Amino acid sequence: MDYSWSHPPAHTLTQTVTAEHIDVLGHANNCEYPKWMEAAAWSHCQALELPFERWQQIGFAWVARHTEVDYWWPAMQGDELVIGTWIGDTDGRLSMTRHYEIVRASDGKRLASGHTRWVCINLSSQKPARMPAEFKAAFFPQGVE
DSSP states (O other), X not given: OOOOOSSOOSEEEEEEOOGGGBOXXXXXXXXXXXXXXXHHHHHHHHHTTOOHHHHHHHTEEEEEEEEEEEEOSOOXXXXXEEEEEEEEEEOSXXXXXXXXXXXXXXXXXXXXXXXXXXXXXXXXXXEEOOOOHHHHHHHOTTOOO
């Protein structure tokens, strides 16, 4: 199906809504959406050949500084979701913004959208650090200013 993404995603991941995701109102609990967004981000990192094990080898990681989610429509048990993600802006040194949209596969309806501001840290010091060349090459193949 051709989804009407607000921006072409760099990566997508599918997720089926199961009983464990359902809250007392009978739809997916709002705390599940950030988990699905994070799963899409990790899946994208895997696709870029930057799994966490690689982060450990190079000594750097991304940590979430701020996340926002807009909930548009509920997801129901049995719905198959497509989570799209792409990298937005970066300062070229310490941070980047990753965007997400979650659509229902059956009708393409956008259920949620959001973004996370990520900060690069040095794993040894746990402090913000300039992103390494490997991160720049993978996440910003067109280069950064």
